[in-house]
Amino acid sequence: EEAALWAAQGPAPPRSVLTGFYLLLPQSYTPTVFERYNVTLQMKGKPVHLQIWDTAGQDDYDRLRPLFYPDASVLLLCFDVTSPHSFDNVFNRWYPEVNHFCKKVPIIVVGCKTDLRKDKLLVKRLRKNGQEPVTYHRGQEVARSVGAVAYLECSARLHDNVHAVFQEAAEVALSSPSRNLWRRITQSFCVVT
Known part of the structure; x- marks a missing residue:
């Protein structure tokens, strides 16, 4: 089966999540306008092919971004947990x-860079x-306020919960839209922070 995911938030959180998924977290972020990744996951013993679009969040690309929306099966709205501005966005x-x-299209909100919550210099x-x-709360x-089907957190640097974000995205993308996913997810999904 196939699913298309779309990740939003510039400049770094989705890229770090995506590269963390590949276990290749770069030391520096190289901005791109749009990046496409193809990933195959195993779900219930069957391969699921994900096409992931990482789109530029800068204002300069506001007119281009919507071109990538029509085929999205699920949207990942990512933010940096150490950036209140990113969160507000x-x-x-x-x-x-x-x-x-x-x-x-179902939305999953993803809090990224959770490892930095304990960075004393950054918190200071x-x-x-x-x-x-x-x-997390x-x-x-x-x-909940945006009607997301789930809220997940991850740290690409520590590889905490990154794979689970994409597993959940694939499950949401392939599931029936009429199901009450928020209740199912909050009852059965454990988030590692």
Whole structure:
């Protein structure tokens, strides 16, 4: 079976999740406009082919991004848990855009870079600006507010839960749209943070 996934948020979170999925986390991020990855997962003993589109989040590409939406089976709205601005963009920027172009496509909100929540220097810098890393609970709240079918967290650097993000995305993409996925996922899915 095949599924198409679309990842949004610039510049780094989706790329780190995608490269983390391949266990090839780069030391530096090289921006691209659009990147396509093809991945095969095993689900219930059968191969599932994923086509993943990582799109540029910069304003310069606002007119191009919607060209990649029509074939999406599930949308991954990614944010950096150590960037309140990135987190706010899920609700204020990405959700309105995908809701306009892909009303019926399931959304999964993904909190990325969870390993950095414990980075003392980064947390100190955030607190100096009156900010804190985004908590799991706040991530769950924004996921519910945008009608996401799931909220997941991962760390590409530590390879924590990255594979589970794509397994869940594939399952959501291939499942019936009439099922109550949020209830099923929250009852049976364990998130490693």
